[in-house]
Amino acid sequence: MAIDTARDQLGYVIGHEGPYVQLRPVAGGREWDADPAHVRRATDEERLRALAERTRALNSFSSGGIFS
Numbered sequence: 001m002a003i004d005t006a007r008d009q010l011g012y013v014i015g016h017e018g019p020y021v022q023l024r025p026v027a028g029g030r031e032w033d034a035d036p037a038h039v040r041r042a043t044d045e046e047r048l049r050a051l052a053e054r055t056r057a058l059n060s061f062s063s064g065g066i067f068s
Contacts, residue, residue: 001013012024027056
């Protein structure tokens with residue numbers, strides 16, 4: 001997991017395309033390209049918070065609820 005500091009968004013690193021790092025949101029969604037100069041490794045705390053967010057999203061989806 002990494003933080004795109006230009007967007008202040010955490011995502012899974014899924015690859016690279018040309019000069020960019022490709023990230024996907026933790027709770028799912030469309031990937032985006034990030035400038036490697038603005039990408040840093042997520043801290044342990046940020047990773048734990050992201051996993052909790054992903055768990056909430058998956059639980060909400062599986063129960064037919066709305067993720068907020």
